[in-house]
Amino acid sequence: MKQKYLDIFAREAEEHLQILRKGLLALEKEDFSAERIHELLRSGHTLKGSARLVGLEELGQVAHLIEDIFKSLETGERSINPELIDVLFLGTDAVEALIAQAHSAGDISVNVEQVLTALETGAMPESKSVSNAQVQESSDHIELETVRTSVVKLDQLVNLMGEILISQRLFNERGRNLRGLMGRIETFMGGLRKAENYCTVKEILDNFSQLSAELDRDTVQLEYLVRELHGSAMELRMLPLSAITEDLEVMARSLAREQGKNLQLDIIGKEVELDRMMLESLKPMLLHMLRNAVDHGLESPEERQRAKKTPVGRIELTARYELGLVRLVMRDDGNGIDPVIIRQIAQERGVISAEEARLMSDEEAVYLILRPGFSTREFITDVSGRGVGMDVVKSNIDRVKGNLVIHSTPGQGTEMILHLPLTMAVINSLAIDCEGETYAVPLHYVTEILRLREEDIFTQGAREVVRVRDRMLPLFDLATLLGIPHRASANRLQRITVMVLNFREQQVAFTISESYGTQELVAKNLGKQLKRVRFFSGATILADGTPALIMSVPDLFTASIQGSGTQLRKDFASHREKNKKGNLLVVDDSITTRTMEKNILETHGFSVTLAVSGEDALEKLRSGKFDLMISDVEMPGISGFELTRRVRSMENTQDLPVIIVSSLASDEHRRTGIEVGAQAYIVKGKFDQGALLETVDALIG
Amino acid sequence: MANDQHSGNEIKAVLDEMRREYWRGLEEVDHNAGKELVDYLAFVIGNENFAVPTSIAREVLRLPRQIPVPNMPEHILGVFNLRGEIIAITDLRPIFGLPGRGIPDQGKLIVMAAAGIETAIVVERVVGTRNIILDDVEPFPEGLGGIPRDAVTGQLTEDGKLTVLLDMHQLLSHTEFVIEQQ
Numbered sequence: 083m084k085q086k087y088l089d090i091f092a093r094e095a096e097e098h099l100q101i102l103r104k105g106l107l108a109l110e111k112e113d114f115s116a117e118r119i120h121e122l123l124r125s126g127h128t129l130k131g132s133a134r135l136v137g138l139e140e141l142g143q144v145a146h147l148i149e150d151i152f153k154s155l156e157t158g159e160r161s162i163n164p165e166l167i168d169v170l171f172l173g174t175d176a177v178e179a180l181i182a183q184a185h186s187a188g189d190i191s192v193n194v195e196q197v198l199t200a201l202e203t204g205a206m207p208e209s210k211s212v213s214n215a216q217v218q219e220s221s222d223h224i225e226l227e228t229v230r231t232s233v234v235k236l237d238q239l240v241n242l243m244g245e246i247l248i249s250q251r252l253f254n255e256r257g258r259n260l261r262g263l264m265g266r267i268e269t270f271m272g273g274l275r276k277a278e279n280y281c282t283v284k285e286i287l288d289n290f291s292q293l294s295a296e297l298d299r300d301t302v303q304l305e306y307l308v309r310e311l312h313g314s315a316m317e318l319r320m321l322p323l324s325a326i327t328e329d330l331e332v333m334a335r336s337l338a339r340e341q342g343k344n345l346q347l348d349i350i351g352k353e354v355e356l357d358r359m360m361l362e363s364l365k366p367m368l369l370h371m372l373r374n375a376v377d378h379g380l381e382s383p384e385e386r387q388r389a390k391k392t393p394v395g396r397i398e399l400t401a402r403y404e405l406g407l408v409r410l411v412m413r414d415d416g417n418g419i420d421p422v423i424i425r426q427i428a429q430e431r432g433v434i435s436a437e438e439a440r441l442m443s444d445e446e447a448v449y450l451i452l453r454p455g456f457s458t459r460e461f462i463t464d465v466s467g468r469g470v471g472m473d474v475v476k477s478n479i480d481r482v483k484g485n486l487v488i489h490s491t492p493g494q495g496t497e498m499i500l501h502l503p504l505t506m507a508v509i510n511s512l513a514i515d516c517e518g519e520t521y522a523v524p525l526h527y528v529t530e531i532l533r534l535r536e537e538d539i540f541t542q543g544a545r546e547v548v549r550v551r552d553r554m555l556p557l558f559d560l561a562t563l564l565g566i567p568h569r570a571s572a573n574r575l576q577r578i579t580v581m582v583l584n585f586r587e588q589q590v591a592f593t594i595s596e597s598y599g600t601q602e603l604v605a606k607n608l609g610k611q612l613k614r615v616r617f618f619s620g621a622t623i624l625a626d627g628t629p630a631l632i633m634s635v636p637d638l639f640t641a642s643i644q645g646s647g648t649q650l651r652k653d654f655a656s657h658r659e660k661n662k663k664g665n666l667l668v669v670d671d672s673i674t675t676r677t678m679e680k681n682i683l684e685t686h687g688f689s690v691t692l693a694v695s696g697e698d699a700l701e702k703l704r705s706g707k708f709d710l711m712i713s714d715v716e717m718p719g720i721s722g723f724e725l726t727r728r729v730r731s732m733e734n735t736q737d738l739p740v741i742i743v744s745s746l747a748s749d750e751h752r753r754t755g756i757e758v759g760a761q762a763y764i765v766k767g768k769f770d771q772g773a774l775l776e777t778v779d780a781l782i783g
Numbered sequence: 784m785a786n787d788q789h790s791g792n793e794i795k796a797v798l799d800e801m802r803r804e805y806w807r808g809l810e811e812v813d814h815n816a817g818k819e820l821v822d823y824l825a826f827v828i829g830n831e832n833f834a835v836p837t838s839i840a841r842e843v844l845r846l847p848r849q850i851p852v853p854n855m856p857e858h859i860l861g862v863f864n865l866r867g868e869i870i871a872i873t874d875l876r877p878i879f880g881l882p883g884r885g886i887p888d889q890g891k892l893i894v895m896a897a898a899g900i901e902t903a904i905v906v907e908r909v910v911g912t913r914n915i916i917l918d919d920v921e922p923f924p925e926g927l928g929g930i931p932r933d934a935v936t937g938q939l940t941e942d943g944k945l946t947v948l949l950d951m952h953q954l955l956s957h958t959e960f961v962i963e964q965q
Contacts, residue, residue, distance in 0.1 A: 241867030519850060564853045608852075608862065611871045611900040616854055616964040621862060621869045628848045629864045 090328055091136045092181050098125040102148070102174050110167050116156065123152035129177065140194045141180040147201035148173045160204075169200050172207075233358065236318055243312045244604050248627045250308050253301045260294050316508060319359070323401050324352035326365045330372055334397065337376045344383055344394040345376060351401035354408055357505030363482045364410075364502065367475045371412055371498055372397065374472065379416030379496055389493065391415065403504075407526055410500040419490040421447035431455055448488045449586060452476040480636040483509065483524045483619060487587055501526060509605045511622070513630065514581060515596040517561045517569050520630045522603055522622050527583045527635040531597045534578040536654045545647040548591045550582060559648045560592040563641050564617055575654055585639045592638070593648060601625075605632060617641070664688045664782055665706070669699040669713040669725065670743075675766075679712060679743070682771045683778070696720035700728060703735050709782050712774075715744040715751070723758045730759040739781040743774070819917040825910035825946060826893060829881025832910070832946040834939075839951050841894040841901070843909055846886060859962060860886060860905060870894065873902045873960065880929030883907070898955035915939060920948060931957060 105122040126149035133142040148170060154160040176197040183192050196207045267287050274280045327349045338345035356364065380395040387393065397414045421444040428450040429439045442450075450456055451472045479486050483503055490496040503509055503526065511522040512531075532550065540547050540554065547554040557580070561568055580591045603622035608615055619634040666688050670676045680690045691706060693699035697719050699711070711729065715722035722742055729735045742755045745766040755763040762777045823834040824843075849863040849872060860872040872892060876883050892903040920937035930947065934954035939946045954960075 245867045566853050606867075606869050609869050609871060609901065611873075611902050611961055612852070612859070612862070612869075613961055613963045614965075615852060615962060618852070623864050623867065626848075627864055629850055629862055629869055631850070631852065631862075 087136045088184055090332055091132050091138075092185070094132055095129060095177065095181055098129050099174055099178055101125045103171070106167055106170055106174070109162055110164070119152055119156045123149060123156060126152055138180060138184055140192075141177055141184075144173055144176050144180070144194065144197060144201065147198060148177075151201065151204070165206055166204050168206050169204055172197055173201050233319070236315070239318075240312070240315050240604065241606075243308070243315050244623060245627075246308050247312060248623065248625065250301070250305050251625050253297075253304065257294065257298050257301055260290075260297070264290055264294065316505065319357050319505065320355040321358050321361055322352060323349075323354045323356060323361070326361055326368070327352050327399075329365070330368055330399075333369060334372050334376055337373065338380065338395075341376070341380075342382060343376065343380050345380060346394050346396045347399070348396070349399045349401075354401040354403060355504070356408060356502070360482055360502060360505055363478050367478045367500075368399070368410075368412070370472065370475050372399075375412065375414045375416065375496065379414045379418070381417055385417075404501075405526075408502045408504055410502065411497060412500075413495065413497045415495040418492040418494055418496050419448045419451065419488070420492045421490075424448060424450050428453070428456055445587070448490050451488075452486070480634070481619075483526075483635075485526065485585065509603055509622075509632070510600060511603050511632065512581070512600050513598040513624070514594045515598065516564065516594050517566050518595070519566070520598070520624065520628075522601075522630050522632045523581070523583070524632065524635065525600055527585060529582040529584045529589060532580050532582070532591075534580045534593070534650075536575075536651070539648075539650050539654075541651060546650060547647075548580060550589075550591065553589070555582060555589050555591045556642065557591045557593070557648050557650070558642050558645060560594050560638075562648075563592070563638065563645050575650070578650065583635055583638065585635050588639065590639060590642050593650070603630075603632075664710070664778075665708045666690050666778070667693060667699060667702060667706075667708045667711045669693040669696065669711065669717070669722065671695060671714065671717040675714065675743075679774070682774065686775055688778070696722065696725035696728075699725055703729065703732070703738075708735075708738060710739045710741065710778060712741045712743055712778075715742060715746055715755070723754055726755070726760050727758040741774070741777055741781070820914045821917060822912055823915045823948065824893065824912050826891075826906040827908040827910065828904075828906050829876045829879065829883050830907070831879075831881060832944060833949055834910075834913075834915070834946050835893075835895065835949050835951050837912055839895050839897045841896055844892045844894065844903070846890055846892065849886070854964070855962065856959065857884070858959065863892075863903070865894065865903075870901060870903050871962075872905055874905050878929060878931075878957075878959070895951055895955075897951035898953075898960075900955055900961060902955065902960070915948070923947065 102122055102125050105118055105125075108118065126145050130142050130145035130149055133139075133145055151160070151166065151170060155162060160166075176192060176194065179192045180194070200207050264287060267283065267290070271280060271283050271287065274283065331347055331349065334345060334347050375397050380397070381389065381391070383393045386395065395414065395416055397412065397416075400411045400413075402409055425434075425439045425442065425447050428434045428447075429436055433450060433453050433456050434442070439447075452475065456472070475486070478484075479500070479502075485501045487499040487501075488496065489499070503524065509522070510525040512525055512528050514521055514523060530550070534548060538549050539557065540549060542554065546557045548557045549555075560581075579594050579597055581594050581597065582589055582591045603624075605620050605622055607620050608618065617634055617637045618631045619637075620632045621629045622632055624630050664687070666683055668676055668679050668683070668690055669692075670679070671694055676692050676694075680692060683690050691702060691708070693702050695717050696713075699713065702708075703711070713722040713725055720728070722744065726740050726742065729738055729740060740760045741762045741764060742760045743764045743766060744751065744755075747765045752763045761781055764773055764777060822837040824837045824840045825832060825834040827833070844865075847863045847865075849861045851861045852859065852871075855861075857877040858874050860874050862869050862871050864870075872886070874884070875881070886905055887907045889907070891906055891909050893906055893909065894901065894903045920939055923932070923935040923938050931954065934950050934957070936948040936950045938948065
C-alpha cells in the first residue's frame with residue numbers, strides 16, 4: 083500500500099518540482115512578481131504537506147525550509163540574490179533525490195543535513211552534490227526495456243495482420259480447389275484405355291497429391307503462425323486496470339476529505355487487462371461514477387450514525403473477466419438512488435412527461451440519471467457537475483459497446499454493473515444476414531436466436547410481441563428499422579428467424595433473414611468521412627475480405643421505441659388469403675374432366691376458372707389474372723400445345739406455369755409438351771388427384 | 784517523267800513540312816519554358832471530362848467488393864476494404880447534377896485524400912495523367928451545372944473538348960461529404 087501512495091506522491095511532487103525549477107529560472111532572470119513568488123510558495127507548501135502525509139519526514143523538512151524562504155521573499159524580509167537561487171535549486175535537487183531514495187529502498191544516500199543547513203543559512207555548501215544518485219539515469223534505465231510507439235502504427239500492424247489472415251484463408255480455398263481438380267483427373271484416368279497413358283497420368287497425379295498434401299501442411303502451419311502473430315499484435319495494446327485506478331483513488335479520497343466524509347475505497351482486480359483505448363474511455367466513466375458515489379451516495383458521518391451505519395462509508399470497485407468480457411462492479415453502501423426523487427427531478431427538468439413518470443417502474447426510473455439533461459449544475463454540486471452528468475457515462479458506454487446495469491436500494495446503497503468488451507479492437511460477434519447483406523452484432527448484446535412460428539406471435543395494443551420463455555418481447559423487423567428494402571421472397575414466412583437482443587435489462591426481438599454464427603472480428607471505424615452513421619458503430623472485415631457493418635445496438639433500441647413493429651400476423655393472413663385465391667385456369671373440352679379437376683382443386687383451396695377450348699382460354703387469359711393453367715392437348719380448334727406456345731409468346735403470360743394433362747402417353751408427345759413450354763406433363767391414364775395437386779403445389783406453392 | 788516530277792514535289796513538300804514542324808517544336812519548347820506545369824489525373828464522370836492534381840490521388844482501383852450502407856445520401860454509394868481500412872465510395876454525379884447513378888460496370892475508383900478525409904471517387908473511365916500548363920487554364924464560367932464554383936480551379940479547352948479542373952480540397956470541404964448522423 084505504501085508503495086502506491088509513494089507513486090502518487092512522486093507524480094505530484096514531479097509537477098511541483100517543475101513549477102519550482104521554472105520559477106527559479108525566471109527569478110534568476112530577475113523576472114519576478116508577487117504572484118510568481120506566491121505560486122512557488124504554494125508549491126513548497128503542498129510538497130511539505132504531501133511529504134508528511136506519506137511519511138517522508140526529511141523531505142517535509144526540506145520543503146518546509148523552501149516554503150519559508152519564499153515566505154520571507156514575499157513579505158520582503160529578504161531579497162533575492164544569485165546564491166539564494168542556487169540554494170533553492172539545491173533544495174529542489176534534494177527533494178528529487180529523496181523521492182528516488184524512497185523508491186530505491188536505501189540504495190541512494192542523500193546528504194540532508196548539508197541541504198538543511200544551506201536552506202537555513204542561505205549559503206551554498208562546499209560540495210554541491212546532494213546525493214550519490216544519478217537520478218536522471220535511474221529513470222532512463224526503465225525506459226530501455228520498453229519502446230514507445232504510436233497507436234496508429236499498432237493499428238496498421240493489426241490491419242495488415244488481418245489482411246494476412248484473409249490471404250491465408252484464400253490459400254486454404256485454393257488448396258481445396260486443387261483437390262477438386264485432382265478428383266476430376268482421377269475420373270478421367272478411369273476412362274483411359276492405353277496402359278502407357280494411364281501410367282503417365284497416374285504418375286503426374288501422384289506428384290500432384292504429394293504437392294497438395296505439402297501445401298495443406300504448410301497452410302496449416304502458416305495459419306497457426308499468423309494467428310499467434312495476430313494475437314501478439316493485439317496484446318500490444320493491452321494495459322492493466324491499475325494504469326487508471328490511482329487517479330481514481332486520489333480523486334475519491336480528496337473529494338471525501340473535502341466534504342468531510344469518511345471513505346474506504348477498495349479496488350479489486352487491478353491486474354485485469356484491457357485495451358488501451360478502452361481504458362481511455364473507461365477512465366472518465368469511472369471517475370464520474372465514483373464522483374457521484376462519493377458526492378451523492380455517501381453520507382456524512384453524522385447521517386450515517388443516524389442511519390445506524392458504520393461511520394466509514396465503503397465503495398468497492400471490482401473488476402474481473404467474465405465470458406470474454408470484463409465485468410466491473412461499483413458498489414457503495416451509501417444513500418442509494420431514490421426513484422421517487424429521481425422521477426420528480428426528471429419531470430421538473432423536462433426529461434420526461436408526467437405521464438411517462440407515472441408509467442415508469444422504480445427499476446426503470448434509476449436509469450433516468452443517464453439521460454441527457456437530467457443532471458445540471460444546480461442539481462449536482464460543483465464536484466460532480468461540471469456542467470455534464472451521467473449522460474457522459476452513457477455515451478461513453480455506447481461508444482465502447484458496453485452495457486450498464488444499475489441496482490439501487492434507497493438507504494442502503496447502489497450497485498452499478500458495467501460489462502465491457504476487453505478491447506475495442508476485437509469483438510466477439512454474431513454474423514447475421516438481413517436482406518442479403520451481412521452484418522455483425524456484438525455478441526454480448528445477443529440473448530438468443532430463435533425460429534418463429536405464427537402461433538408465437540401475439541398482439542399487444544397495436545404492436546406485435548413474441549413469446550420467448552413465457553416473456554412477451556416487442557417484435558421489430560430489422561430491415562424495416564434500418565430502412566433496407568425487402569427482397570421479394572415467397573417463403574419468407576415459412577422460416578422467420580428472430581434475434582433477441584438485450585440492452586440495459588430490456589429485451590427486444592428483431593426479425594432477421596438468417597444467422598451465420600459467432601465470430602471474433604476486428605472492429606474498425608468507418609473512416610473520417612463516415613464519422614457517425616445511424617445504426618452502425620463501425621465495420622469489420624469478413625474472412626473473404628468483404629467488409630461488414632457492425633450494428634449499434636443502442637441505436638436499434640432507440641429506434642425501436644419510436645419505430646412501428648412488425649405486421650407478421652397480417653402478412654401470415656394475407657399469405658393464406660393469397661394461397662387460397664391461387665387462381666387456376668382449367669382448359670378441357672370434356673365436361674367430365676373439367677368438373678373433376680375443378681372439384682379436386684377447389685376442395686384444396688384454389689379458385690378455378692374453366693375454359694372449354696384453346697380459344698376460350700386465350701380470351702380468359704386476356705381478361706383475368708391467373709397463377710397457373712392446366713390444359714388438355716386434343717381439343718377442337720387450337721391444341722393444348724399450340725395454346726401453350728401462344729401463352730409463352732404473350733407478354734403478360736410468358737411466365738405463367740402450364741401443366742398439360744393428356745391421354746397421349748408417348749415420349750414424342752411429352753417432348754413436344756415440354757418444348758412448347760409446359761412445366762409439367764401428366765398422363766391421364768395414371769391421372770390421380772395426388773399427382774395433380776403435387777404438381778400444382780410444386781409450381782405455385 | 785511527270786510521275787517523277789510529282790514525287791519530287793511531294794518529297795519537297797514533306798521536307799518543308801518537317802522543317803516547319805521542327806521550328807514549331809523549338810518555338811513551343813521555348814514557349815513552354817518557365818511555364819508552370821502541374822501533373823493532373825484526368826477522368827470521366829457523367830460523360831464529362833474532369834481532372835485533379837495527381838498529388839491528391841492515392842491510387843486507382845478496379846471496382847472492389849463493396850457493401851451498401853443504409854440511410855446514406857445518394858452520393859455515398861457504400862464502403863469497401865482497402866488493405867484493412869474502410870473507405871467510403873463517393874459519387875460526384877448527384878452533387879454535380881450529372882446523369883447516371885450507381886456503380887458503372889466498367890467503372891474505376893480513384894482514392895483521393897483531401898480536406899482531412901480519404902474517399903474513393905467513382906468514375907466511368909480514367910483517361911490518364913498529363914501535364915497541364917497553368918497558363919492554359921481558363922476561368923470557369925458561372926453557373927455550369929451543379930458544380931460548386933469554389934471547387935473548380937478552372938477549365939481547359941482542347942480540340943473543342945472541355946476538361947474541368949477540380950479543387951478537391953475545396954470540394955470535399957463541403958459539409959455533405961462528411962456524414963455525421965444523429
